[in-house]
Amino acid sequence: MLLLVTMTFQDVYEEFQPKVHRYLCRLVGPDEAEDLVQDVFVKVSQALPEFRGDSTMSSWIYRIATNSAVDRLRSRSARRLAEVPLDREYPASDGLPGAEQDVFRKEMRDCLAQYIAKLPERYRSVFMLSEGEGLTNPEIAEALGISLPAVKIRLHRARRRLQLELRQRCSFSRDARNELVCVPKSPSVSSRH
Helix, strand or coil, X not given: CCCCCCCCHHHHHHHHHHHHHXXXXXXXXXXHHHHHHHHHHHHHXXXXXXXXXXXXXXXXXXXXXXXXXXXXXXXXXXXXXXXXXXXXXXXXXXXXXXXXXXXXXXXXXXXXXXXXXXXXXXXHHHHHHXXXXXXXXXXXXXXXXXXXXXXXXXXXXXXXXXXXXXXXXXXXXXXCCCCEEEEECCHHHHCCC
């Protein structure tokens, strides 16, 4: 049965723009989220006349937002991988002044984003919706149009792949503030696996 969309683009934008903006801030950061939100709603605007209601409006919009964010993270990670070798030495974080500590944390987040971007798309989107947006498994299932067992399996596999990749490529410890510190291993150490 074909459902007719009774919402105008303006209605859709007003209802979902704040949600999508918050979601994308968590996925790509606030600096890139604003542009990406606009890209998402351009796509929504163009596709809204053909929206058939096969899924809920929110699931459809989150799917567009997720795919856009994944594409952005993938391209950003590819640029960073070309610019920054993984064996770069990082200074110890103990005793760093606030601004330097913030830079170090950002480098760690960026490094982690590289590994997340390497996950297969079906795992990456579930992981990002769970860990980045804080959606529940049923919400993820609805947003992506997949079953709840599929969400659980993909989330488990995504976490497992990340865990294995990070153990192979990074050394973890705690700094003086008991915060997790990650330093990439040299290529000779990580190539043993």
